[in-house]
Amino acid sequence: MSTNPLSLKLLKKLEIAARRASTKAYAPYSKFKVGAALLTESGKIITGCNVENASYGLCMCAERNAINTMVTSGERHVRYVIVYTPTTKPTAPCGACRQVISEFGPAARVISVCKSKKRIEYSIRTLLPEAFGPSDLK
Numbered sequence: 055m056s057t058n059p060l061s062l063k064l065l066k067k068l069e070i071a072a073r074r075a076s077t078k079a080y081a082p083y084s085k086f087k088v089g090a091a092l093l094t095e096s097g098k099i100i101t102g103c104n105v106e107n108a109s110y111g112l113c114m115c116a117e118r119n120a121i122n123t124m125v126t127s128g129e130r131h132v133r134y135v136i137v138y139t140p141t142t143k144p145t146a147p148c149g150a151c152r153q154v155i156s157e158f159g160p161a162a163r164v165i166s167v168c169k170s171k172k173r174i175e176y177s178i179r180t181l182l183p184e185a186f187g188p189s190d191l192k
C-alpha cells in the first residue's frame with residue numbers, strides 16, 4: 055500500500071496541530087514537550103502529547119497517545135505522523151512508538167519537525183525494518 059503525498063497546505067496544518075499539542079504536554083520531569091498529529095485514513099487530524107508520571111516508567115509518548123486516541127475514535131489506520139519536538143534539529147520517534155505506528159500504519163510516513171524550519175520525512179519501514187506485526191501471529 056502506498057501513501058499519497060501531502061499538500062503543503064495540509065502539511066502546514068498538521069505541523070501547527072503537532073506544535074499546538076506539544077503545549078499541552080505534561081512533562082515536569084524531562085521538560086521535553088512533544089506533540090504529535092496524525093492524518094488518518096479518513097482524513098481526520100488527531101493529536102497527542104507526552105504525559106509523564108512521577109513513576110518514570112509510566113511516561114507515555116506523544117505519538118502513542120495520539121494513536122490510542124485515534125483507535126478510541128474508531129479509526130484504525132494512520133497515513134501520516136507529524137512529530138514536533140522542542141529542538142533545533144528534528145528528532146525521530148523512539149523505538150516503542152515506531153512499533154505502535156507500524157501496527158496501525160505499516161506504510162505510514164513520519165515527518166519530524168522542530169523549532170527551526172528543518173524537517174525530516176521517513177517511511178515507517180525505514181525507521182523499523184523487518185517489523186514484527188499482526189501477520190507474524192497468524
Ligand code: THU
Nearest residue numbers: 084086088104113115116147148
Ligand atoms: N517522547 C515522546 O513523546 N516521543 C518520542 O518519540 C520521544 C520521547 C517523550 C517521552 C518523555 O516524556 C520525554 O519525551 C523525554 O523522553
